[in-house]
Structure formats: C-alpha cells, structure tokens
Amino acid sequence: MIPFLDLKAQYASIKDEVDAAALRVLASTQYVLGEEVVGLEEEFAAYCGAKHAIAVNTGTSALHLALLAAGIGPDDEVITVPFTFVATVSAICYTGARPVFVDVEPVTLTMDPARLEAAITPRTKAIMPVHLYGQMAGMDEIKAIADRHSLPVIEDACQAHGAEYKGRRAGSIGVSGCFSFYPGKNLGACGEGGIVVTSSDEHARMIRMLRDWGQEERYHHALKGFNYRMDGIQGAILRVKLRHLEDWTEARRAHAAHYTSLLAGVKSVKTPIEAADRRHVYHIYAIRSRDRDGLQHALRAEGIQTGLHYPIPVHLQKAHADLGYSVGDFPVSEAAAAEVLSLPIYPEMTSRQVEQVAAAVEQDAYVS
Known part of the structure; x- marks a missing residue:
C-alpha cells in the first residue's frame, strides 16, 4: 500500500x-x-x-x-x-x-x-x-x-x-x-x-x-x-x-517533476503546471481527469491512497447557501472540483513509489 x-x-x-x-x-x-x-x-x-x-x-x-x-x-x-x-x-x-x-484561473487554479x-x-x-x-x-x-x-x-x-x-x-x-x-x-x-x-x-x-x-x-x-x-x-x-523544510521542499519538487515526466504521455490526465515566475512547493500534486472518480476507485483497488482537494467548491456547500450562489456561477472552479485527484506526495517517498503510482495512473486512466 x-x-x-x-x-x-x-x-x-x-x-x-x-x-x-x-x-x-x-x-x-x-x-x-x-x-x-x-x-x-x-x-x-x-x-x-x-x-x-x-x-x-x-x-x-x-x-x-x-x-x-x-x-x-x-x-x-x-x-x-x-x-x-x-x-x-x-x-x-x-x-x-x-x-x-x-473564479480561478484554469491553469494555476x-x-x-x-x-x-x-x-x-x-x-x-x-x-x-x-x-x-x-x-x-x-x-x-x-x-x-x-x-x-x-x-x-x-x-x-x-x-x-x-x-x-x-x-x-x-x-x-x-x-x-x-x-x-x-x-x-x-x-x-x-x-x-x-x-x-x-x-x-x-x-x-x-x-x-x-x-x-x-x-x-x-x-x-x-x-x-x-x-x-x-x-x-x-x-x-x-x-x-x-530547519528541515527546505530539504523537504526540494524532495517534494523532485517527486513532482518525476510524476510530471512519467505522466507526460497520458493524454487522459492533466498534470499541474508550475508558472514560470513561481516556486511551487507541491503541498498537493493534483492531476485532472474527466473520470476522476473511476480513476480514484481503480487506484484504491491497487493499494494507492489519493485525496480530493476539493470535490465541492465553497459556493455550492450547503453551509454557505445563504450567500446566494448557484451551479454555473463559477465554471472554472466547478470543472476543477469535478476533475482534480491528489496523488501521494511527501518528502519520504521513494522514486520507486512515484513510479508505481504513475504506472498505475497510466494503466487505470484508460480503463476506469
């Protein structure tokens, strides 16, 4: 697992x-x-x-x-x-x-x-x-x-x-x-x-x-x-x-770069993009898939834990219905909420684990 x-x-x-x-x-x-x-x-x-x-x-x-x-x-x-x-x-x-x-930008969210x-x-x-x-x-x-x-x-x-x-x-x-x-x-x-x-x-x-x-x-x-x-x-x-944060950050960035390279040929998923003028610290490595739920289920069956950040945008949360927003008001956020899937990423991951996750995503993205 x-x-x-x-x-x-x-x-x-x-x-x-x-x-x-x-x-x-x-x-x-x-x-x-x-x-x-x-x-x-x-x-x-x-x-x-x-x-x-x-x-x-x-x-x-x-x-x-x-x-x-x-x-x-x-x-x-x-x-x-x-x-x-x-x-x-x-x-x-x-x-x-x-x-x-x-609303958010479609690339950086x-x-x-x-x-x-x-x-x-x-x-x-x-x-x-x-x-x-x-x-x-x-x-x-x-x-x-x-x-x-x-x-x-x-x-x-x-x-x-x-x-x-x-x-x-x-x-x-x-x-x-x-x-x-x-x-x-x-x-x-x-x-x-x-x-x-x-x-x-x-x-x-x-x-x-x-x-x-x-x-x-x-x-x-x-x-x-x-x-x-x-x-x-x-x-x-x-x-x-x-005192360890910078080393941990560089490990995260290395894992993210590895994921992005390995998933570059998987047409059915989009990998996150680091803007040219920014340093992304990859608290979350979120890919996007039109069949996000199916992909998550398939990865779970292979022992790979994932996360959803975030499946319901705040304007559609029941707790904030009083704000008066509805479906369609923020289409970029709503599309992202339906597609994002967070893959495992933490400094202590090994390259082998990153490769296992990427291989599973490549396989399951086509069959989910």
Missing part, C-alpha cells in the same frame, strides 16, 4: 530532535506561548522575509485575526475564491463580513486577476487570494488592482510554506500572510497550529493582543480578544521541522 501521506516516516527521520524539543518544553513548564513560541516566530518571520510573525492555535485563527487587524467587520465584503478549503470563507464569516467570490476588479463594490474592504496546493496566486496583478482601490491584500498561504512569486516568499507581499501548521502541511505541527506574518507594526501588535484575550499586559484587556494562543510544545517541534 502506498499512503497518501506518511507522517510516521517523517517522525522517524527526526525523532531524536523532536523528542528532545518536546522534553525541553516539559522541563521548562512553559506550556502556552513561552520562549519556544517566540523562537518560532522570529525564525519563521525571517524565513518568509517579514518583520513579524505571530503564532496562533490554527490556520483558521490566523486568517480570522489577520482580517480583524485589517479592520474587517459586519457589512463589509472580502473577495476570495470558491475553490479552496472552507476555512478561508469561514474566517471571513467570523468577522461578520460577507465573502464575495471570483488560483484567483483570476482578470475577474477581480468587476467584483469590487463600495463595501469591499479586503482581497484574500489563496495560494492553492503550494503555488502562489498572480500577486503583481492582484496587488495592482488592490492598490488602485486602496484595499489590503491578505494572503491565504495555509498551503504554501516556502512558495515564491518572483523571488518573494509567500506571506511577504500582502499586508499579512496566514499559514496553517496542521499535521499534513509541508510544515506541520504534532497537533494544531498556525501563524500570521506581517511587516506592519500596527497589525502585529493588534494580532498579538487579539490572540491572548485582547490584553497587552496581564489582566489589562484593551480589546475583545480570543484564546488563540499556540502551545509551547508545538512551537518547539515546529522550530525543529523548520
């Missing part, structure tokens, strides 16, 4: 480092925030090329607080895409604002800048592109439109640790960038975690307060805040993993 993801293999490769980091926190008794979390914040900010990083308990919380720091609230609109994980939209809803969707300006209204207060599957959106075009309308750009980089756009790291182009450390992410905690990066002193100060009950000093609550703090053990473990 070839798993979709193998966290046990990752842990085994860095077990001594991870165990020592966790034990260090236990001995210190700094279980919430503390020195290890501060260390992670400093190191991750430097990694992204940002001035500040504020660690929180989940990627969703990171998105929520970044929006609040940008002044988003009830009756506002925030433009994003429907082809994303639901947390992108949920975070907007948490502020009381309304999500407004624009990230926000289509050509459709963006038409969605801006007097109520629009922010734009939130999603760096999907590990590839950044077209930030120059998005930022130019945002600047014309004096709108902040908040990057949903929850799948894009280390991704680059024209040499700039994810999270460093907008007013803030938000990352998830869910265990399966390219940089994953041993539990939940998230972080906001920003070069704005004002935003950093507000987000630090909001994550810790709105207090700037103990028991002095200047804002109505939240309990969104990161655990000390997660901070320590993430510091260990951050």
